[in-house]
Amino acid sequence: MTQRLVVIGNGMAGARTVEEILARNGDFTITMFGDEPYGNYNRIMLSNLLAGVEDEAGIFLNDLGWYADNDITLNAGVKIEKIDRAKKEVIAADGTRTPYDKLIIATGSSSWTPPIKGINNPKRGFHQGVFAFRTLDDTRGMIRYARDHERAVVIGGGLLGLEAARGLQNHVSEVTLLHAMGHLMERQLDEKAGHMLQASVENKLGIKVVTNAMTTEILGKDRVEGVKLADGTVIPCDVVVIAAGIRPNTQMVADSGLPVERGIVVDDQMLVQGEQDIYSVGECAQHRGNLYGLVAPLWDQAKVLADHITGRDTAAAYTGSKLSTKLKVAGIDVASMGLIAPETDDDEVIIYNEPKKGVYKQLIIRDGVLAGAILVGDNSKAAGLIQAFDRAQALPEERAELLFDIGGPAGEVKPEDMADDAQVCNCNGVSKGAICGVVDAGCKTVSGVMDKTRAGKGCGTCKPLVQRIVEWAAGGEAEEDPAASWYVPGVPMPKPELMAAIRKYELKSVSSVFEKLVPGGEHDAKSKMGLASLLKMMWADQYVDERDARFINDRVHGNIQKDGTFSVVPQMKGGVTTPAELKRIAEVAEKYQVPMVKLTGGQRIDLLGIPKEQLPAIWADLDIPSGYAYGKSFRTVKTCVGSDFCRFGVGDSTALGIAIEERYQGLEGPGKMKLAVTGCPRNCAEAYVKDLGVVAIDGGRWEIYVGGAAGAHIRKGDLLTTVDTAEEVIRLTGRFLQYYRENANWLERTYAWVPRVGIEKIRAVVVDDAEGIAEALDAAVEEAVQAYKDPWKERAVPATPGQFRTSLPLTVLPQVPVRS
Amino acid sequence: MTIAIDKTVLGPVDEIPFGEGRTYAVGTDMIAVFRLRDGSLRAVSAVCPHKGGPLADGQIDNKVVVCPLHLYSWDLSTGCSQSGQPPINVYPVRVDDGHIILGD
Ligand SMILES: Cc1cc2nc3c(=O)[nH]c(=O)nc-3n(C[C@H](O)[C@H](O)[C@H](O)COP(=O)(O)OP(=O)(O)OC[C@H]3O[C@@H](n4cnc5c(N)ncnc54)[C@H](O)[C@@H]3O)c2cc1C
Numbered sequence: 068m069t070q071r072l073v074v075i076g077n078g079m080a081g082a083r084t085v086e087e088i089l090a091r092n093g094d095f096t097i098t099m100f101g102d103e104p105y106g107n108y109n110r111i112m113l114s115n116l117l118a119g120v121e122d123e124a125g126i127f128l129n130d131l132g133w134y135a136d137n138d139i140t141l142n143a144g145v146k147i148e149k150i151d152r153a154k155k156e157v158i159a160a161d162g163t164r165t166p167y168d169k170l171i172i173a174t175g176s177s178s179w180t181p182p183i184k185g186i187n188n189p190k191r192g193f194h195q196g197v198f199a200f201r202t203l204d205d206t207r208g209m210i211r212y213a214r215d216h217e218r219a220v221v222i223g224g225g226l227l228g229l230e231a232a233r234g235l236q237n238h239v240s241e242v243t244l245l246h247a248m249g250h251l252m253e254r255q256l257d258e259k260a261g262h263m264l265q266a267s268v269e270n271k272l273g274i275k276v277v278t279n280a281m282t283t284e285i286l287g288k289d290r291v292e293g294v295k296l297a298d299g300t301v302i303p304c305d306v307v308v309i310a311a312g313i314r315p316n317t318q319m320v321a322d323s324g325l326p327v328e329r330g331i332v333v334d335d336q337m338l339v340q341g342e343q344d345i346y347s348v349g350e351c352a353q354h355r356g357n358l359y360g361l362v363a364p365l366w367d368q369a370k371v372l373a374d375h376i377t378g379r380d381t382a383a384a385y386t387g388s389k390l391s392t393k394l395k396v397a398g399i400d401v402a403s404m405g406l407i408a409p410e411t412d413d414d415e416v417i418i419y420n421e422p423k424k425g426v427y428k429q430l431i432i433r434d435g436v437l438a439g440a441i442l443v444g445d446n447s448k449a450a451g452l453i454q455a456f457d458r459a460q461a462l463p464e465e466r467a468e469l470l471f472d473i474g475g476p477a478g479e480v481k482p483e484d485m486a487d488d489a490q491v492c493n494c495n496g497v498s499k500g501a502i503c504g505v506v507d508a509g510c511k512t513v514s515g516v517m518d519k520t521r522a523g524k525g526c527g528t529c530k531p532l533v534q535r536i537v538e539w540a541a542g543g544e545a546e547e548d549p550a551a552s553w554y555v556p557g558v559p560m561p562k563p564e565l566m567a568a569i570r571k572y573e574l575k576s577v578s579s580v581f582e583k584l585v586p587g588g589e590h591d592a593k594s595k596m597g598l599a600s601l602l603k604m605m606w607a608d609q610y611v612d613e614r615d616a617r618f619i620n621d622r623v624h625g626n627i628q629k630d631g632t633f634s635v636v637p638q639m640k641g642g643v644t645t646p647a648e649l650k651r652i653a654e655v656a657e658k659y660q661v662p663m664v665k666l667t668g669g670q671r672i673d674l675l676g677i678p679k680e681q682l683p684a685i686w687a688d689l690d691i692p693s694g695y696a697y698g699k700s701f702r703t704v705k706t707c708v709g710s711d712f713c714r715f716g717v718g719d720s721t722a723l724g725i726a727i728e729e730r731y732q733g734l735e736g737p738g739k740m741k742l743a744v745t746g747c748p749r750n751c752a753e754a755y756v757k758d759l760g761v762v763a764i765d766g767g768r769w770e771i772y773v774g775g776a777a778g779a780h781i782r783k784g785d786l787l788t789t790v791d792t793a794e795e796v797i798r799l800t801g802r803f804l805q806y807y808r809e810n811a812n813w814l815e816r817t818y819a820w821v822p823r824v825g826i827e828k829i830r831a832v833v834v835d836d837a838e839g840i841a842e843a844l845d846a847a848v849e850e851a852v853q854a855y856k857d858p859w860k861e862r863a864v865p866a867t868p869g870q871f872r873t874s875l876p877l878t879v880l881p882q883v884p885v886r887s
Numbered sequence: 888m889t890i891a892i893d894k895t896v897l898g899p900v901d902e903i904p905f906g907e908g909r910t911y912a913v914g915t916d917m918i919a920v921f922r923l924r925d926g927s928l929r930a931v932s933a934v935c936p937h938k939g940g941p942l943a944d945g946q947i948d949n950k951v952v953v954c955p956l957h958l959y960s961w962d963l964s965t966g967c968s969q970s971g972q973p974p975i976n977v978y979p980v981r982v983d984d985g986h987i988i989l990g991d
């Protein structure tokens with residue numbers, strides 16, 4: 068049967084609780100009473116309203132239409148004076164009685180007025196010019212009055228007082244903040260942080276702050292003319308705003324015979340102690356001895372109340388909230404949570420203090436989890452800290468990471484803090500909203516979402532964020548994607564199993580893999596390239612090369628460009644060329660009117676904008692082998708000039724680089740392989756950040772680094788070993804690359820693979836031959852080296868019909884500009 | 888969306904290797920024709936609706952084509968995108984006596 072629900076208080080907690088009840092399809096006819104003559108507005112935003120950054124329309128949460136749409140009877144501007152528990156009725160100021168089956172008390176708090184002489188006018192409540200800061204009416208009155216006046220005093224230096232002071236600056240020219248305690252925000256900040264904040268407020272905002280200021284009297288006969296402090300100081304002013312604290316609205320409740328201590332006493336289901344049908348929620352409720360003055364705890368309380376009252380989850384329990392706050396004053400960053408001072412000798416206290424910049428950060432860690440934090444002057448890490456604090460998450464060993472962004476992936480942003488249109492994937496322009504849309508439509512795996520939106524499929528740096536958003540949007544955890552461990556999405560096997568099956572059934576072509584190993588024999592376009600690479604590596608010249616398994620780049624041996632043309636990058640081993648070679652390149656560029664000639668990041672020359680049908684002719688005219696600047700393959704070996712010319716060189720880096728490229732040119736792999744050899748640790752060829760980098764050191768020796776990267780991901784390579792000869796470098800390079808080819812996942816670059824496997828393990832296998840496979844690796848890579856054929860020789864006769872026929876639509880394409 | 892088009896003989900089917908696609912100009916339209924590994928043909932608009940990529944250079948299986956530029960994919964039979972992009976046109980096409988016949 069539909070029950071009658073009455074809610075006293077139409078503020079943030081009352082209205083939110085009703086929303087939660089509606090969301091659970093609670094079967095009630097709802098009547099709400101609110102002392103304020105409005106629908107429900109966002110009280111928090113009164114600060115912004117005062118500061119002029121928000122208008123009144125912008126702060127309403129539920130307008131009158133919402134009440135009508137949901138069949139809620141709203142009595143706005145009607146105060147409840149008594150609850151008649153015996154008759155189960157509430158009695159309004161005008162005497163009308165409204166019966167209830169269930170009652171929710173959400174009367175909130177009022178501004179507390181300290182006992183100051185002259186603050187009240189016996190006839191009109193406050194003295195003219197004195198305001199509280201709690202309601203929309205307060206704020207309107209303040210704005211109206213301040214408009215014609217010049218000097219304001221705010222009494223109270225907590226969150227509310229600071230926001231009031233800042234807001235008043237929008238209306239008057241002089242604002243003084245009086246605080247009775249020794250430092251600002253003493254409930255949230257320690258002394259040092261409080262002083263730091265005071266300095267910023269005074270210097271940056273120009274608000275005068277007086278601490279230890281006991282206001283004893285409001286001066287002025289008809290209206291405010293000043294305030295007087297205990298020490299006799301008089302501060303002339305014409306507006307006074309009181310922000311000295313709040314007191315819960317419980318008088319009426321206590322008078323009705325319900326249990327009230329500091330607040331209305333409730334249990335873990337938000338039921339008033341000893342009552343079956345009366346709940347209380349919000350600032351007026353006292354739960355386990357605590358009263359809360361912030362909205363976050365109210366939201367949690369509202370959910371539990373709604374679960375319980377609707378019977379959705381009668382075991383739901385509210386067990387208290389951890390408090391964190393941020394100051395909403397533009398330009399002044401303050402955040403605080405939990406403890407503000409250590410409580411035991413074992414509490415770990417971490418402090419960073421930079422007074423000149425006004426930056427202060429303090430963390431208190433207990434038993435490995437965050438027990439408290441204070442941030443002043445820099446809130447960039449606040450979101451992450453609040454999350455760690457709320458969820459008692461394990462903290463990074465490197466505590467400094469909690470306070471600063473030190474390299475590594477970008478700071479942890481909380482998905483819920485991001486705007487819907489915030490761009491998550493900067494390569495493919497995917498917004499948070501687009502990701503959430505796909506999740507809402509039912510796709511709850513990270514890889515599924517990445518496939519559908521292409522988020523995270525560019526440089527990949529946003530993948531962790533995509534994962535967090537999917538988890539958040541899916542309401543906690545993303546679904547496990549079984550395909551995550553597969554080598555390619557279309558064949559349900561991880562790489563080792565897949566390789567074993569391919570060997571067992573002697574599968575030598577991509578289509579045979581689909582037919583034998585995929586249930587139903589389904590082919591998969593997105594798996595072809597990875598399989599082609601794997602089969603070529605496994606079978607070398609026995610591999611059955613189905614051309615359609617290749618990506619277009621590998622079909623025509625060039626990198627496809629945005630307009631469907633291709634780039635031609637001739638090999639230039641070690642970045643060394645000759646005048647004759649340069650002339651040939653120049654002549655080709657002129658003859659074919661190549662739109663752009665550019666030096667690449669890999670020390671060679673790129674001819675860009677070549678139509679597919681011209682490729683064979685250009686290769687013939689160049690008569691230089693392919694530089695493989697298009698495949699998942701061995702790319703370049705960058706070198707510096709080394710001991711031949713450089714004053715500092717201790718090794719012949721150029722010769723070694725050329726030798727390495729000569730030997731391993733064109734080697735296919737799971738990802739690109741970019742190498743470098745540098746002549747001394749000055750590292751001009753950037754060898755520390757290559758898939759494999761070689762550094763000459765004094766004494767004729769060479770260091771080999773692996774797993775470095777300087778693309779979207781930046782990583783210094785790990786030192787694999789140090790060897791005595793160039794021959795040794797070449798041998799270990801081949802062995803390392805082969806080990807990588809056989810073991811890495813498709814598209815897994817060395818910078819991911821090396822840390823995954825671990826440099827110790829790799830060193831054991833490659834350098835120390837701990838598994839006895841060194842000889843086999845050497846033999847396998849030798850076989851691949853022998854199988855090398857310059858693909859640009861495939862030009863006299865096309866490998867397939869129409870291999871170089873244009874696929875270019877002849878109009879509509881974006882044109883690449885020609886640079887002369 | 889399937890688009891009606893006048894019957895046109897595009898050329899011998901051997902022009903298209905199995906599993907690949909080739910572009911044909913038909914009047915003012917550019918049409919990519921693919922020859923699936925099962926021997927059947929599919930014809931779709933040649934220009935990727937995302938940023939104009941040449942779809943005939945994309946990789947296919949028996950269901951979809953993947954554009955070579957940014958790897959979005961479309962169903963070859965319905966023209967629908969699997970990743971929220973606008974659809975591509977689909978044209979009737981078949982093999983007759985070793986020739987590619989576009990249109991009904
Ligand atoms: C300027 C300002 C800035 C703030 N900023 C933040 C912030 O940044 N972050 C944060 O977490 N919190 C902030 N707060 C605190 C937050 O607004 C309160 O915690 C929250 O509004 C409490 O909700 P409530 O429903 O319990 O009380 P209220 O929102 O006060 O609602 C209670 C309602 O009940 C009505 N009422 C009371 N008695 C009766 C009665 N007998 N009959 C009928 N109606 C009655 C009142 O008129 C009022 O409308 C701020 C508060 C203010 C004033």
Ligand code: HEM
Binds near residue numbers: 671777
């Ligand atoms: C489709 C996407 C990409 C295209 C078309 C492209 C193209 C190129 C080309 C043509 C070069 C010159 C290569 C050479 O001389 O051999 C190059 C170099 C480089 N690319 Fe890319 N690239 C792409 C994606 C990436 C990604 C995803 C990364 C990083 C993860 C990356 C990192 C680099 C780096 C670091 C270099 C410099 C290499 C060096 O100095 O040796 N590229 N890129």
Ligand code: SF4
């Ligand atoms: S060349 Fe590389 S860095 Fe430049 S736009 Fe293309 S992918 Fe990005």
Ligand code: SF4
Binds near residue numbers: 746
């Ligand atoms: S790395 Fe050393 S040897 Fe090579 S160019 Fe730089 S300074 Fe000279």
Ligand code: FES
Binds near residue numbers: 937
């Ligand atoms: S142009 Fe085809 S996917 Fe971007």
